[in-house]
Amino acid sequence: MNQAVRAIWTHESTEVIKTGSWRLALPAYVNLPAPCHKACPVEGNIAVWIQSVENQEYRDAWLTLIENNPFPAVTGRICHRPCEDSCNRGQLDEPIAIRCLERFVGDLAIDNGWAFPETAASKTETIAIVGGGPAGLAAAFHLRRMGYAVTLFDDQQQLGGVLRYGIPPYRLPKDILDAEIQRILDLGIDVRTNTRISSQTDFENLRAEFAAVFMATGAAVPKRLPQLDYSQPWVIESATYLEQTNSGDHAQCGERIVVIGGGSAAMDVARTARRQGKEVAVICLETETAMPAQRDEVLEAMDEGVTLIDGVMLRSVTDRALKGLELACVKVEFEAGAERGEFSVNSIAGTEFTIDADTIVAAIGQDPDITTLQDSLDVEAGLVRVDEQQQTSIAGVFAGGDLVTMQRFVTVAFGFGKRAATEIDRYLRSSTSASDSTPEQAVSTDMINTHYHPQAARAKQQMVPVAERQVSFDEVELALPGDEALAESQRCFSCGNCTFCDNCFDYCPDMAIKRENGGYRVNDDYCKGCGLCVRECPTGAIVMRQER
DSSP, rough: OOOOOOOOOTTOOTTTHHHGGGSSEEEEEEEOHHHHHOOOOOOOOHHHHHHHHTTTTTHHHHHHHHHSSSSSSHHHHOOOOOHHOOOOOGGGGGOOOOHHHHHHHHHHHHHOOOOOOOOOOOOSOOEEOOOSSSSHHHHHHHHHHHTOOEEOOOOOOOOOOHHHTTTTTTSSOHHHHHEEEEEEHTTTTTOOOOOOSSSHHHHHHHHSHHHHEEEOOOEEEOOOOTTTTTTTTTEEEEEHHHHHHTTTOOOOSEEEEEEOOOSHHHHHHHHHHHTTTTTEEEESOOOGOOOOHHHHHHHHHHHHHHHHSSSSEEEEEEEEEEGEEEEOOOEEEEEEESSTTTTEEEOOOOOOEEEEEEEEEEESSEEEOTTTTTTTEEETEEOOOOOSBBOOTTTTTOOOOOOOOOOOOOHHHHHHHHHHHHHEEEHHHOOOOOOOOOOOOOOGGGGSGGGGSOOEEEOOOOOOOOHHTTOSSOOBBEEEEEEHHHHHHHHHHOOOOOOOOOHHHHHTTTTOEEEEETEEEEETTOOOOHHHHHHSSSSSEEEEEOOO
16 A cells, blocks of 8 residues: 655655656757857857856867867958857847957967877878868868878968968968968878969879869959950959068059959958058949948948948049049949849949049959869859769869859858868768758747846957058957956857756756756656746756657
8 A cells, every 4th residue: 555645745755746747848958059150151169169268268168169160360350250140149239259259269379389189190091182272271171180191282382372362461460370271281281382283184183193182272263344454554453462462562553543342352452552552442333331341341441541432333444644544433223132243233324423543453253263174073153063062073072162152251161171071081981971950940049048148248349540550561450358358258148058057956946957977967757847947047058848
């Protein structure tokens, strides 16, 4: 016969009353992705490494960062920050300054001489990478860490591609770039610079010599405006202009420069010319707020004295000899298309005007050079066609970065390099690709108890004063001081990651939450499924799941 349960519980244990039978749902500890992780082109574990910064475990933060991105000091300066646009904190006050924190960690690594863990060449296959820019360097890093021997080919004297020859030092100092590239090379990469894969024979020789080939030659062929006569000395391509100035030379141009374009390259040209003492105007089809350049770049350019003439199209140019150039322009209505690079414009009658100039720098984008590849690989709309595994129409030949996409962002290229390494490894190991399972839903703001996150101002990016910026190529954005970086890390919700705060343990009315193995476990004998632990979780790391 079962023993009767006492009616008064104050002096007896209640463990005999297994209230778990009352519930309809059970809490579960999960590790859902943060929205910043989902938005990051390299799929960085942002909430995890920021939590390490908050705990002042800076080397741990760096080690988490470089699992996905070997260039934190670079991306901490030039990334277009899609992660911040997705940050849940923005629903409360302002997004976390993720890029600033990434630079903080990346710079610490350089200052302290932190090196990547050594990796032996444990695999027999050798991999060829053609292109020493962002995608190629990222692929070399990840493949070498997997144990492959890697040979990197580049047609320039130094590695870096657009990072070295396209981005001015006031945005990306070359010593920072050199430090992060050298750290990759120290893993044991065979580098062959001044080597151009320029013929079908060269390409076939690579395929014969190496187990797999990754093509990452970027976009180096400038788009051209039909309104311009490129044979004239007063027309300069933006890539040529930036490569010359980034190499220490001064492009030959007059005092009045008009830059055509609205992207980052146009801003880089304009701001570089201002530092050379030129009078600079930028004309672009888009309105100011719709320009493809990062908003910060546009505002900084205008602060530095660049004149922006937006919503305008060039119609023609007249060379008036000693009087210089006269640019005939008209105001337009600009409408972006469904895909990047697609758009339509309509001239507005009666809005014609002219601009005087001595030099025109065209910065309307670049395309990949596919002349070497088009006889061997499938090409579509000027890009090399790849499948979901980034493999081209030839088995064992992979491609990525600007060669396959119109998303011309450095971090997107880093992401292509990382994924290419994974797919090359799968190809050589004859394993299947990751299944196309439904991706986990990112943690949303309504899953987080924001009561535990009082409003706090976002760390403000400090800048070198404008007067100093206009006459120097020194870096214009200043690093966050350590105390500000720590305060900014404390603003992070740590979305989807348990911070072991004990809220679930403390608030459970049935003491059904147990500490176990450094974490927590739900004792389903006693959990009534009230959901209080979920409501009190400050990070969205617990969810209720209906029981069958």
